[in-house]
Amino acid sequence: MITPNEVVHAKLTVPQFKRLGQFIHKNYGIQMPDSKKVLLEGRLQKRLKKNNFSSFAEYIEYLFSEKGQASELQFFIDAVSTNKTDFYREPHHFEFLRDTFLPQFIRQSSHLKLWSAAASSGEEPYTIAIELNEFKEKHRGFSYEMLGTDISNEILQKASKGIYEEKRVEIIPLHIKRKYFLRSKNREKRTVKVSRQLKQNLTYRTLNLTMPLVGIPNDFDLVFCRNVLIYFNRAVQEKVINAICKKLKPGGYLFLGHSESTTGIVAPVTQVAPTIYQHTP
Ligand SMILES: C[S@@+](CC[C@H](N)C(=O)[O-])C[C@H]1O[C@@H](n2cnc3c(N)ncnc32)[C@H](O)[C@@H]1O
Structure with a gap:
């Protein structure tokens, strides 16, 4: 002692x-x-x-x-756990969401269900929420619900608070920042807080992806599981990807991190773009 x-x-x-x-x-x-x-x-x-x-x-x-x-x-x-993340990390995923997925989705459906499976301190789910709120402005009937999970309770508490140093949101265009972030009243702190709008359709809960995914819905349209598989060996990666596929609707999309892939893994997915996969059961 x-x-x-x-x-x-x-x-x-x-x-x-x-x-x-x-x-x-x-x-x-x-x-x-x-x-x-x-x-x-x-x-x-x-x-x-x-x-x-x-x-x-x-x-x-x-x-x-x-x-x-x-x-x-x-x-x-x-x-x-290693929690490195950023707003608009791997921007091509958000371009795909905005330019390819959402315009197709809205022709057939109006309510989107998605899961950020390694949400870390929230930058990933809030980036997605920005894109979805921007889309909602142009498509009034559109709605969404998002689940954010991570193994670390501490990091999810940070995500729920949604408070970030100003320099972390520098990458976000000014007009978007003005819409979805509030500056701290205490200017010395140099922090911003995400708006209620970005938080309102988002629920966080702790979850270990390598254990049975109890209580997780099985009708997601999109799953972001980025930059977490790299910490697992191939057998665990295969188990996790297959467990996630069971939670995706047929035709739904899975987004992996930049250095992750399904090469050598047996799973019901077809690659449609770099690190973007479609569930093809
Ligand atoms: C490097 S961060 C990636 C964050 C975000 N997805 C991104 O790409 O920016 C990896 C996250 O995975 C979480 N993680 C590690 N092992 C996990 C597991 N077995 N189940 C769920 N989350 C896990 C860590 O706590 C960490 O927050």
């Missing part, structure tokens, strides 16, 4: 790293090659500090105890 103000620089041994790595891979699908040891050690330091432990041995014993599994596990996964 240490006093709260002491700085912790505990070392993670190789066997400890292997134990945690196997646990992470088994439960969350995330691969933990040896190259991630320093990263994991660094990220878990704050959990040791928070729990007043001076060694990883103490922390690991606690994490795997009944009490730790009930109260520390969520913080552990928050520390393990």
Whole structure:
């Protein structure tokens, strides 16, 4: 045990790293090659500090105890997950949504159901929501509902708040920013908050994509599952893609991240554009 103000620089041994790595891979699908040891050690330091432990041995014993599994596990996964994201990341997906998908969709239907399956801190679902609200202005009968999920509860809390540093929204054109973001009253903070309009058809919930997708609807028109499969091995990727396909309507679309693909994976999808797939059961 240490006093709260002491700085912790505990070392993670190789066997400890292997134990945690196997646990992470088994439960969350995330691969933990040896190259991630320093990263994991660094990220878990704050959990040791928070729990007043001076060694990883103490922390690991606690994490795997009944009490730790009930109260520390969520913080552990928050520390393990990589949440890098951006507004309008991989813009060709939003161009496809705007120029190809929505004009076709509105000819046959009016209510769109979509899922951002690794929503992180919200930039992806809010980018989609901007596009859908812009479309709605021109097509009054159009409506949508969006589900945003992620394994990390902490990152979803950030997404729900929808508060971002001004520099993170620089990429968004000024007239769009004025419409959908509110500047903080305290100008020193240099933050913006997403408008109620972007939040109103969006629900967040925690979900582990590598476990059975209990309670997730099975009639989505679109699923964005971007930049999360890269953390999984091929077998887990195949399992996750097939589980997602069961949640997509026939003809619905799946969007993957820029370095992800279904090459070598058996799944009922047909590629229609780079990293965009159609569910073809
Ligand atoms: C790099 S971010 C990608 C965010 C966004 N989709 C994008 O492309 O900008 C990956 C997200 O996947 C989440 N994640 C990692 N493993 C997961 C799992 N097994 N189930 C659900 N989400 C997971 C992480 O918490 C993280 O927020």
